Amino acid sequence: MGSLATTIDQQIEKLIERGIVFNDDNEIEKAKEILLDIGYYRLGFYWYYFQDKKTHMFNESMKLDDIVKLYYFDFDVKMLLLRYIYRIEVHFRTQLVYLASNHYSENNTWYVDPKIIDNKMLKEFNNIYFNLKTKSNTLIKHHNNYSCDYAPAWKVFEFLTFGQIFKFFTKIKNQELKKKIASVYGFRDVSLLNNYLISLINIRNICSHNGVLFDYNQSVGIKRIPNLKYRVKTSNTTNLNASIRLLLFVLSKVSQNRANELETELQILFDKSCENELVNGIVKSKIKFDI
Known part of the structure; x- marks a missing residue:
């Protein structure tokens, strides 16, 4: 054009x-x-x-109608995945705030303490917090009622994105605390949780901003999933199928019922896609869905 x-x-x-x-x-x-x-x-x-x-x-x-069917198929997959990624996002936020706040029980603003959080994160967060406390009614009310520089972690983190919450996790200096948070999901290796959450955040961002999902590839491969049911069956650990398997696995750590529910909804959605030849071809050649 x-x-x-x-x-x-x-x-x-x-x-x-x-x-x-x-x-x-x-x-x-x-x-x-x-x-x-x-x-x-x-x-x-x-x-x-x-x-x-x-x-x-x-x-x-x-035909343009075929392209539109692909567009709406991609849109439906995004909306479905986003709903369940949000469940993981809320769960991870809750674990981080709960465990860190109780570990530093005398310091409800531990997230801005340079002894606890890497200084680079704190410099970046100051601008974020300034915007939050001028737009969030909860934080405005808090600062009107209390004379303090920052609100408690459990209030503030409700207004942070998944990516920002994860970044705070990576910047915690206490490695044992990070291991404790990772253990909630059954991981002893913090780097495994890091890899998984980055991958899910990448998918969340595509879904939230309505980008093209079906052809999305992770910039870094998803690490081996320690579960035979959800483990990627091929050498391709970057395509959407690998991300879907990861989402199901991490979701199962939060709620096996929700993981089963998502798997069923995905099956229905992908089975319906077979009705259109073009969309079905994309599912087989690009996504390689094999749940």
Whole structure:
């Protein structure tokens, strides 16, 4: 589309020139509705895989409806995974705050104590906290009622992102405390928990910001999952299938019922995807779903 804005009619014309098939005027009108709803640029992230990279011509007999089905399949998977990742996020936040706050029971603002947390994190957090205490009614009320620089950890951490919470965990100087938190999930190796949480946060960010999920690959491979049921069966430890297996495994540490529930919902969603040839092809070639 270049760098100039285009009308819906021009976008339709461009799609036809590049080989998208519209059987009648009704399909063209429906396409206009879709482009005004989702957007030409966003859909381009999905039809990219079905174009010649040099000419931008679409695969033979390609229909916009197939691309839209892939878009909504990807969206449905994101919303499903996000719901269960949030369960892990809340659980991890609770364990970190509970165990650290009780370990430093005389210091309810341990998260800004340079003896406990790496100084680099504290410098970064000052700006974060300033924004929080001017926008969060809970923190505004706290500072109106109490003369202090920071609110207790259990109040503050409710307003931090999964990534920020995890970063605090990595910056704790007390290695034994970190091991204690990791042991909640059955891990003696803190680096294992680090790898798993980074991977889940990466997926969460894709889902939260509505990026393309089906073709996402972790930047670092997921470490071996110590559970035969959820262990990755192939050498590919970066694709979405590996991330789904990891999510199921970590979720099972929080609640086996929720892990079973997610597995069932995934099966239903992926089975339904087989109804469309293009989406089914993506599931088999890109995601390689094997739950």
